[in-house]
Amino acid sequence: MTNSWAFWAWPTPIREDHPNATDVANDPELLAQLRSMPASRDLWRATKAGGGKSLGQINWGNDRDLDQKFADFSEDFIRRSVKAGKPFMLSHNFSKVHYFNNPSKPYVGRSATKDVYRDSVVEVDDIVGRLTKTLEDLGVADNTLVFFTSDNGPEEDSYPESGVTPFRGAKGTTMEGGVRVPGLFWWPGMIKPGRVSDGLFDLMDMFNTSLSVAGVDAATTIPKDRYIDGIDQTGFLLADNGQSAREAIFYYNTDMMAGVRWRYYKMALSEFQVGSGSVRDMGGLDNAQLVTPINSFMYNLYLDPKERKSVLIEKAWAPSYALGPLLAVHGGTLAKYPPKARVRFR
Numbered sequence: 001m002t003n004s005w006a007f008w009a010w011p012t013p014i015r016e017d018h019p020n021a022t023d024v025a026n027d028p029e030l031l032a033q034l035r036s037m038p039a040s041r042d043l044w045r046a047t048k049a050g051g052g053k054s055l056g057q058i059n060w061g062n063d064r065d066l067d068q069k070f071a072d073f074s075e076d077f078i079r080r081s082v083k084a085g086k087p088f089m090l091s092h093n094f095s096k097v098h099y100f101n102n103p104s105k106p107y108v109g110r111s112a113t114k115d116v117y118r119d120s121v122v123e124v125d126d127i128v129g130r131l132t133k134t135l136e137d138l139g140v141a142d143n144t145l146v147f148f149t150s151d152n153g154p155e156e157d158s159y160p161e162s163g164v165t166p167f168r169g170a171k172g173t174t175m176e177g178g179v180r181v182p183g184l185f186w187w188p189g190m191i192k193p194g195r196v197s198d199g200l201f202d203l204m205d206m207f208n209t210s211l212s213v214a215g216v217d218a219a220t221t222i223p224k225d226r227y228i229d230g231i232d233q234t235g236f237l238l239a240d241n242g243q244s245a246r247e248a249i250f251y252y253n254t255d256m257m258a259g260v261r262w263r264y265y266k267m268a269l270s271e272f273q274v275g276s277g278s279v280r281d282m283g284g285l286d287n288a289q290l291v292t293p294i295n296s297f298m299y300n301l302y303l304d305p306k307e308r309k310s311v312l313i314e315k316a317w318a319p320s321y322a323l324g325p326l327l328a329v330h331g332g333t334l335a336k337y338p339p340k341a342r343v344r345f346r
Contacts, residue, residue, distance in 0.1 A: 064102040066095045071127045075134050082138045089210070092131065096120035101161055117161045132186065145213055145237075146186040147206065153178045156274070168306045172288065173272040174251040174258040175307055185237055192240045199244030200261070204230040209237070227337040248326050253290070257345045260326050261301070265315070267323040268297040268307075269345065298323075 043066070046052035058066070074092045081088035096103070103110075103119040107126075111118035128148060135141040154163025154177070156170040169175025183201055185191055208230040211218050222228055229250075236242040251258040251268070259268040270292045298312040298319065312319070327345075334343055 060102065063095065064104045067123060067127060068104055070094070071130060074131060078131070078134055079138065082140055087214070094124050094127070096124055097163065099155065099158055099161075115160060117163070142187075142189045144187070145190075145210075148184040148186075149203070150181040151203065153181060166306075168308070169272070169274065173274070174253055174268070175271060175273075176301070176305060178272075179251065187237075191237055195240075197236075197242075197244070199236060200246040200249055201233060201236070201244060202230065202246060202249055204228075205233045205246065206230070208232040209234055225337075227333045250327075250330055252343075255341050255344055257327070257330075257343055259296070260323050260330070262318070262322040262326055264300055264302040265318045265323065266299045266301050266307070267312075267319055268293075268299070271297060 042054040042057050044052050045055050056062070070092065074090055077090060078088065097117065097120050101116045101120040103116055103123050107119050107123040108116075109119065110122045132141070132146060135144050135146070152171045153165050153167070153173075154170055155172070156162050162170075165177040165180075167176035167180060169177035171178055173179075208218060208222075208228065209232055211221065212232045212234045218232070231245050233245055236244045247263055249261045251260065253270060253272060256270060258270050259266060261267075270290060272288045273291050274288050293310075295312055296319065297307075297310040298315060299307045299309070300311055300315070301307075304311075331345070
């Protein structure tokens with residue numbers, strides 16, 4: 001039994017007291033453009049068989065309670081699955097800690113800073129605790145793998161309603177601030193509590209790892225007509241001192257191959273830089289520039305996690321020994337399994 005909530009951005013009507021409301025009201029063309037956006041403002045309950053139904057329109061008045069409704073649904077789904085004795089997979093996503101946060105009323109002012117973003121973080125934290133407690137109360141926590149992460153780094157196009165990162169760059173860039181995110185695994189009795197690792201784990205690895213944990217024979221189940229980028233990381237998670245099975249990660253900016261990381265060396269073929277490119281600068285896609293160097297940028301992420309100084313010249317062996325060959329192998333998979341969109345390497 002599987003289920004998923006997927007939630008990103010939608011054109012919500014802007015409330016009168018929102019800080020951007022005056023700008024919108026003074027710009028009739030912008031207001032008309034916002035109202036004509038094709039995205040649906042309805043919350044839909046879809047089914048695997050197709051179709052679905054609207055659960056009502058989202059607006060600034062009711063969006064603050066969306067995450068509580070999502071939590072109600074997910075808790076009910078877990079309880080129904082356990083009662084029916086069926087294995088389940090649930091992808092629970094949040095509307096909050098994204099653009100334009102609107103915490104539900106019980107959480108307004110709950111954070112130390114008492115701003116809407118951090119109040120929303122407190123709400124998300126409580127919901128995660130509510131769902132894990134449901135697993136414990138039902139006696140299935142020791143048979144359930146829980147993974148908590150983000151699909152990108154914090155956005156910096158809104159301020160101060162944005163997250164923070166110690167790294168350079170933000171959402172929309174392939175710098176560490178845009179792609180390096182925390183990942184938390186919880187499986188009582190199986191994963192050693194308190195373990196910390198800086199081993200590489202790509203979100204695509206969850207596909208292979210989930211199959212392995214579920215006891216599925218990947219060799220006979222995964223289709224052979226497409227290339228699977230994920231790696232089974234079960235050993236990394238379950239062994240007390242498990243090491244990552246992944247040594248490389250590839251970075252894309254839309255259809256452009258932007259770079260590759262091998263162990264702690266990262267080679268950037270191009271970068272989206274914000275402002276002057278300094279780690280001190282705020283800003284997201286609003287003021288980003290695509291920078292393509294004559295050769296490449298290369299960073300030692302162990303010594304320079306903020307990507308401040310390229311060491312391409314002094315560490316010229318790394319591109320020749322590992323990074324370049326990795327890109328060649330990756331390009332070979334694209335040739336053997338052509339993607340629907342053309343991939344540019346420069």
